[in-house]
Amino acid sequence: MPEPVTEEAPAIFELWKWSWVAALIVGVIVWGLIGYAALRFRRRSDDEVPVQMRYNLPIETFYTIAPVVMVIVFFFFTVQTQNKVLANPTPDHTITVVGQQWSWTFNYEDEDAVDGQTVHDVGTPSEMPTLVLPVNQTVRFHLHSPDVVHSFWVPNFLMKLDVVPGRDNYFTATPDKIGTYVGRCAELCGTYHSRMLFSVEVVEQAEYEEHLRALEEAGNVGRLMGGEGSASAEDRASEQEQQDLDDDYDTGDDE
Template sequence: MGQQLHRAPMRRLRRAALVATMGALVLLAGCSAQTQDEWKNLAMPDPATEQAVHTFELWRWSWVAAMITGVIVWGLIGWVVVRYRRKHDDEIPVQTRYNLPLEIFYTIAPIVMVVVFFYHTVNVQNIVLDDTDQDQTIEVVGQQWSWTFNYRLDGSTDGPVVWTSGTGSQIPTLVLPVDQTIQFNLTSPDVIHNFGIPAFLMKMDVIPGRTNHYEVTPTTTGDFVGKCYELCGTYHSRMLFNVKVVEQAEYEQYLSDLEDQGNYSEEPLLGGNFVNEQAGLDDHSEEEAE
């Protein structure tokens, strides 16, 4: 009778583990290919820039460290449960207090882990925020509620620009050359926004009255998405933009096309036509409601 009582919790534990495994398999089976890739990367997209690789490696090895720690802790919990379980109803387990070596270990070990994480985090931060000799400079303006991209001509840092801007009815596209180092200078004329591209594994606040900046070096051509990560007002959810990484010749042709369209200025455009096309949002809202 006693053996049956001890076996009952184990049967329930095995049954719960089986149900959890089956549930996880069902969820993974319903995921898209992109989502499955992100799960393979521990919920991260494939890094698409030289800088993003460092962020991805930090994320991956942090997960490895966390899983190793978890396995050790779960193993110790299981060992204690089995080793020191009550074998008889009238038995009182041994009570242990003031175990100095154990107390020193569980105090020092977490401190060491935090120091190691801090060290590698600072290293990666220094790498992704390092200023180099950029090939292109793009003045990014976040305004309620869209984006304006000013491309400095001839790779200059203070020369004339060609620009493109989103409106209430049009999501702008940011075009970047592959294998070129691009510096984003981030400014805002109104409130705080946040400029981020998931595949680049980087985002940064866009703050009125100051210019933040960071660099990326795309390593693969293709289409990506970007958005504002800071709640910035009524239509924050529409602060989206597309990203297209192309070959250098196609990038130069794109800038030439913008200039031919009249999107040329001696100074960066500090805001687009979003407010003037508020009706575009209302039209979209009606379409979505239908």
């Protein structure tokens, strides 16, 4: 499992861990019964067929009820974890994430840090963007897509959420470990799906604010939600850049 780097991730980690434990216990029991039946009731040298039975009511009742009970237990703990992870407390920061074919746009709605303005960072299929997050600060991610379904996934968050056109999906996370982590699209979304990568940097608050000011000074002011200016591949990458990507795939040179 990836190392959890948010306050919410350990709850998901525990759910997965105990789910695997339960699955392994069931697996051992099933494998044991298969082995027992294969050995105990195998055809003997005298070629006598074992006693045949139409049904066994206690066993049939057991293997009907037991899976139902397991599903109920899994459902209970899954809903508990889901409610905890998606509790959406009041955030310290809000970032609108736009997944477009085939890269990401990050809109920092942190108006206090940049004179009442939203700033953005736009990636391209050949230059992945960097999502900068302040450590120990709760961030709400609003997920938007102008074209097809994408999926916002940071493995070290131990969760992912689909980015669906026409639907405002959102969740909150509180990064609690400084470092650099990978992010990617987890939904097959088209030709250059494999290029929908981004980097996540968890930094101190002062460094986060410095990054936002740098985006402002670079002229990356305003909110980009896809469509004109960021939605199409032609607007984000030149025709030559797209040709270079095609050449890379043709020659197998995928850096």
